Amino acid sequence: MSASAAPTAPEAAGAAARDLVAIAEGFALPAPVAAVEPLGQGNVNDTYLVSLRGEGQPRFVLQRLNTRVFRRPELVMGNISAVCRHVGQRLDQEPAQPGRLAWQVPQVVPARGSSTPWLVRGEAFWRTLSFIEDSCSHETITDLEHAREIGYGLGRFHSLISDLPAAELADTLEGFHITPAYLADYERVLAKSTAGRSAEAEQCIAFVEQRQGLAPVLEQARAAGRLQLRPIHGDPKINNLLMASGAGRGVAAGSGNRAGSGQAIALVDLDTVKPGLVHYDIGDCLRSACNRLGEETRDWQAVTFDLELAEALLEGYLGQARAFLTPDDFAHIADAIRLIPFELGLRFLTDHLAGDVYFKVSHPGHNLERALVQFQLTRSIEAQLPAIQAIVERLQAEVAP
Secondary structure (H helix, E strand, C coil): CCCCCCCCHHHHHHHHHHHHHHHHCCECCCCCEEEEEECCCCCCCEEEEEEECCCCCCCEEEEEECCCCCCCHHHHHHHHHHHHHHHHHHHHHCCCCCCCCCCCCCCEECECCCCCCCEEECCEEEEEEECCCCEECCCCCCCHHHHHHHHHHHHHHHHHHCCCCHHHCCCCCCCCCCHHHHHHHHHHHHHHCCCCCCHHHHHHHHHHHHCHHHCCHHHHHHHCCCCCCEEECCCCCHHHEEEECCCCCCCCCCCCCCCCCCCEEEECCHHHCEEECHHHHHHHHHHHHCCCCCCCCCCHHHCCCCHHHHHHHHHHHHHHHHHHCCHHHHHCHHHHHHHHHHHHHHHHHHHHHHCCCCCCCCCCCHHHHHHHHHHHHHHHHHHCHHHHHHHHHHHHHHCCC
16 A cells, blocks of 8 residues: 555554544553443443453543533533542441442543543543443333332432532533523524424424413522522433442342342433532433333324332432422422423424424434424323322322431
8 A cells, every 4th residue: 555545444443443542541540551442322422431451450431522512621520520529528428328239429530640630632622430330221211110229319319419519510501401591592493483384393382382381480499599509410311320230349249149230329421410400300300211102202192101100210219319308399399390391392392493403313303203202291291290299298208307
């Protein structure tokens, strides 16, 4: 091959692999890097699993942050470092919970020869975190016990960060979950979109028109002092909860074969950690967990909110979170469960009317289909609001100190 010839695909792949090894070795890892391999199928960041040379060495997660989404990545890393440090200190001070595997938190790895937990190579922003071994995640709820563990995991995380002052975290996603702002954006887009709307789009528009008064319920409570800003995860989808696989080091010693398998042991993907209302997390977690058909189904008319899953999830959550929740917090849980799917449907509908400029789509009308799913889920929640409120009240009484 001549010196000016373009590299072949294997040569290019080899060069890319060497570049990744060099980047990984720019962090203060305990041993030389043996391999860097793709990990997961995330839609935002590029993620790799780093293996080190030597038997028994820990593994690490190398990520290139998407700076188009996270425009101030140094603030994102500041939030992650603050939360991981705080949770680590809390775990060091607390006794083990009987019958539970230890809760784990990713550790931020500094750049080699620096206290800064990131590297910049060209326009790319890189970071490295510890890898949580012997764990797995799921895209959908498998059964009631799984739902209970999902709730436990979110409640455990909220409890561990409940005494971290929200003012110590940067607001890296301004306007996130502020439903009145999404409604105002929708109204601006709607005013410019007057022709060629489908019957289903008109149905969604009518749905929003009937529920505009729902939008400010949580923000009004916060403005009135009934709800307070706390650190939140920001994206507690069920696949961000790691469950013990029971396959090795995650299993408690002497506790039996595969002991602890299925227990929630970590909440990861901390890029969206920020100040907010815990109700955003509660509503979003239940929205993602209690629709068995998922938000990508085209059979939107069959979507329902599974009350049994919701009850199990709330049992797990409130068993951990009760100590820091106030009566006003409890009073607005049902509101949050109703509001968050409405909010997401509103965002999908807005993007559809705007020409699909924000959310990735795979076909025309994709965002409209997503909006229909979330609005149908909202209808199902509305039909069961008395039962949801009764569950919250019962659990509030049962877990009261």
